[in-house]
Amino acid sequence: MRLSPDEMILWRDGFFKLNATIVYTWALMFALTVGSTLVTRNLSLGLARSRWQNLLEIIVAGIAKQIEDVGLRHPKKYLGFLGTLFLFVASANLCTIIPGYEPPTGSLSTTAALALCVLVAVPLFGIEEQGIGEYLKTYTEPTIIMLPFNIISELSRTLALAVRLFGNMMSGTMILAILLTITPFVFPIVMSALGLLTGMVQAYIFTILAAVYIAAATRGREPRTETDTPMDS
Amino acid sequence: MDNATLIAIASIVTAGLTIALGSIGPALGEGRAVATALSSLAQQPDAATTITRTLFVGLAMIESIAIYCFVVSMILIFANPFWTHFVAEAAGK
Numbered sequence: 001m002r003l004s005p006d007e008m009i010l011w012r013d014g015f016f017k018l019n020a021t022i023v024y025t026w027a028l029m030f031a032l033t034v035g036s037t038l039v040t041r042n043l044s045l046g047l048a049r050s051r052w053q054n055l056l057e058i059i060v061a062g063i064a065k066q067i068e069d070v071g072l073r074h075p076k077k078y079l080g081f082l083g084t085l086f087l088f089v090a091s092a093n094l095c096t097i098i099p100g101y102e103p104p105t106g107s108l109s110t111t112a113a114l115a116l117c118v119l120v121a122v123p124l125f126g127i128e129e130q131g132i133g134e135y136l137k138t139y140t141e142p143t144i145i146m147l148p149f150n151i152i153s154e155l156s157r158t159l160a161l162a163v164r165l166f167g168n169m170m171s172g173t174m175i176l177a178i179l180l181t182i183t184p185f186v187f188p189i190v191m192s193a194l195g196l197l198t199g200m201v202q203a204y205i206f207t208i209l210a211a212v213y214i215a216a217a218t219r220g221r222e223p224r225t226e227t228d229t230p231m232d233s
Numbered sequence: 234m235d236n237a238t239l240i241a242i243a244s245i246v247t248a249g250l251t252i253a254l255g256s257i258g259p260a261l262g263e264g265r266a267v268a269t270a271l272s273s274l275a276q277q278p279d280a281a282t283t284i285t286r287t288l289f290v291g292l293a294m295i296e297s298i299a300i301y302c303f304v305v306s307m308i309l310i311f312a313n314p315f316w317t318h319f320v321a322e323a324a325g326k
């Protein structure tokens with residue numbers, strides 16, 4: 001039994017391998033890019049809009065509102081990064097309804113890459129907002145003794161982010177495969193419907209957690225209230 | 234018993250124990266979270282959207298602990314490094 005689409009190798013030439021993860025990732029990227037380019041080619045400002053423009057506006061405005069709810073005051077600035085994360089993970093998870101498709105998020109390489117993007121992006125946004133000295137100072141808060149723990153938490157939450165998404169998607173396909181051998185008729189359908197829901201929730205959580213980390217990094221030394229302490233896993 | 238049997242027994246038993254013991258805690262935690270969310274929904278139906286959103290995020294976080302256990306048990310069964318090492322060594326002989 002395959003654990004991830006990484007092991008499905010379609011083409012190999014010496015060191016270079018082309019596995020299913022890469023193929024599906026590029027296919028998704030192609031579909032998302034071409035689709036949004038086609039939709040945004042004829043944008044209208046008036047009331048008469050195409051239905052695709054309405055769809056994209058709903059998605060973008062919804063993501064921006066969610067980012068703002070987390071506590072980032074200028075969602076437009078972070079929309080590029082967080083929105084891309086959400087759209088990629090969500091479409092990767094939702095496309096599991098297409099037969100023969102293997103979600104690229106069910107491979108630890110993809111999720112680790114996404115989590116590394118978050119690991120790099122959080123300090124960048126923090127430094128941009130507060131300056132490098134101020135940002136580095138947040139690592140020594142409340143006391144200097146907490147410095148190693150802050151660094152460890154930075155790394156461990158990246159690991160948790162990667163393994164959470166990978167585990168959820170992998171378990172979805174794995175349970176489906178196991179159920180197909182036991183009860184091949186009705187149950188797999190129910191479980192794949194549940195898999196779509198988990199996929200959507202995981203995409204949402206990945207984005208929200210990234211937004212929470214960015215919010216914690218950009219908030220700086222303002223006095224924190226009880227209600228908006230950052231969630232940590 | 235030779236080494237291969239020992240590795241197989243240890244992996245299978247540990248995989249079962251991992252998922253069995255590892256799902257107790259998250260199950261209790263999720264039950265508590267949902268119960269509290271339900272009672273606060275009953276008290277404050279106005280805050281339904283916020284409560285639901287926080288509940289979903291929290292549930293997924295709690296669930297991810299069980300998912301970690303699942304990943305470990307899957308690795309033990311399907312991608313066991315010790316087993317692979319042993320098989321490779323046996324094939325080399």
